[in-house]
Amino acid sequence: MNTNYQMWITGNAEQEKLQIPVLPQKFSVSIGSKNTSVDVTGLGEITIKQSRPAYQFSFSSFFPRTNFPGIENVPLTDPQQCVERINGWIDSKKPVHIIITGAGINEYCTIEKFNHYEEGGDVGTIHYDLTLKEYREVTVRQVSVAGSTATVQPAETRVDNTTTPKTYTVKKGDCLWNIAKSLYGSGADYTKIYDANKGTVGSNPNRIYPGQVLTIPE
Structure with a gap:
């Protein structure tokens, strides 16, 4: 190689x-x-x-x-x-x-x-x-007219491919294992959800409460 x-x-x-x-x-x-x-x-x-x-x-x-x-x-x-x-x-x-x-x-x-x-x-x-x-970003150029002359401002061409993180609101009876099973197809992937939400869940992945909003990684 x-x-x-x-x-x-x-x-x-x-x-x-x-x-x-x-x-x-x-x-x-x-x-x-x-x-x-x-x-x-x-x-x-x-x-x-x-x-x-x-x-x-x-x-x-x-x-x-x-x-x-x-x-x-x-x-x-x-x-x-x-x-x-x-x-x-x-x-x-x-x-x-x-x-x-x-x-x-x-x-x-x-x-x-x-x-x-x-x-x-x-x-x-x-x-x-x-x-x-x-992929080509659609841009619009700005034209400024002063008297008999026109000035074309260069368009911004930076591509923004930022995605909005997916979220899940905890319901009564939920646990990370069941959430992972539903979203990923495997309950063993609960660690992905826990690692992304330690600031919300805390040190114990078994303690989640209805109303908590969890970030769901890809």
């Missing part, structure tokens, strides 16, 4: 990060054209230039269940957690940030397609196909 290359996808103002553990064998970058052509009498075909369409990035790889030399020096993350992280970004309807060190790719993108599946013989490893599309 060429250690000069690393692939990262981040979200929520860089607070949520996912390093791609196994670099894909192929990374595709595509860009089309919106140019149109017209025939003008006496001149022939003329091409009318249009603004370029967005870049599209696509690749396939897998989230491994166990360590192997291809992911040396990359912390191993549970494949299902990787899938949940990507699905969380899709649900947030906010752009993500894709960075490929050594390749010059540093773009905000929307996740256009995410397919994942398991194959026989390697239960727990999750294979996936991912397609992302360049």
Whole structure:
């Protein structure tokens, strides 16, 4: 593996990060054209230039269940957690940030397609196909008119992909185990909720009360 290359996808103002553990064998970058052509009498075909369409990035790889030399020096993350992280970004309807060190790719993108599946013989490893599309912030330029001259102020192009944390209001009879089972599908994930709410819950995760508002991490 060429250690000069690393692939990262981040979200929520860089607070949520996912390093791609196994670099894909192929990374595709595509860009089309919106140019149109017209025939003008006496001149022939003329091409009318249009603004370029967005870049599209696509690749396939897998989230491994166990360590192997291809992911040396990359912390191993549970494949299902990787899938949940990507699905969380899709649900947030906010752009993500894709960075490929050594390749010059540093773009905000929307996740256009995410397919994942398991194959026989390697239960727990999750294979996936991912397609992302360049995100462009919609901006409005301000024009100031003084006398007969007009000054155009440059537009702010900073992308804000901050997401609002999810919350849950405790009801009578709730416990962190049951809340985690309902929200994550596994009661054992109650520690994620507890770690994010120690300031509210205190030192005993078994003591929660109706009306408490808990932050629910992705």
